[in-house]
Amino acid sequence: MSTPYSTALRAALSLLLLxxxxxxxxIPVNAKSAGEVFPEIEPLTMPYAILAIAAIVGVQVGLIATWRLASMVSKDRIFDKSALKWVDLILVALIGTTALAAAVFVHLIFIVQVGGPPALLGLGGAWHLECRCCCFSRSCVACWSRRSTTAANWRGSSNGHQGRHRCHAR
Incomplete structure (x- = not known):
């Protein structure tokens, strides 16, 4: 990755973190004001605010891991085995964050019995994302760790698929 792209990516990640x-x-300020305006949801505001903050922490962990991977790319070390721990961290953060979202939607729909179709749609989206993350983490990362992590495997010099990993080049 060239220096301008690396710098732009780091600037975008910095803005996202900020x-x-x-x-x-x-979040806590808005949760408190929402509880005052709608007294029927007041008991849910602080627990949901805490879960929202925890979900944002998961996103921040993913952003920091992405920063580290971008640093490895700029140093031409992205194909090292040490990059796998950052990829795993991104996947764990994403899976944890979507699990929190799914738990909130399950609580809303089945326990509190509010939310209606939008909450059900959110639960379906969280469940789908969770399944996709688990499938990705088991297939591509396992494939990547089994194979040699050389640039030839990724650039497609032997299989003719430019820029695609071998497990997706079928």
Whole structure:
């Protein structure tokens, strides 16, 4: 990755991290005001605010791991085995965050019995994302760790698929 792209990616990641910190600070304030406006949801505001902050922490972990992977790319070390731990961290953060979202939607729909179709759609989306993350983590990362992590496997010099990993080049 060339220096301008690496710099632009780091700038975007910095802005995303800054924005997520601002949202983390704003969540409790907005939850309290929502509880005052709608007294029927007041008991749910603080637990859901805590879960929202925890989900944002998961996103921040993923952003930091992406920063580390971008640093490895700029140093031409992305094909090292040490890059796998950052990929695994991104996947664990994404799986944990979607599990939190799914838990909130399950609580809303089946325990509190509010939310209606939008909450059911959110539960379906969280479940789908969770399944896709688990499938990706088991197939591509396992494939990547089994094979030699050389640039030839990724650039497609032997299989004719430019820019695609062998497990997707079928």
């Amino acid at each position: 924005g997520s910190l601002i949202v983390q600070v704003a």
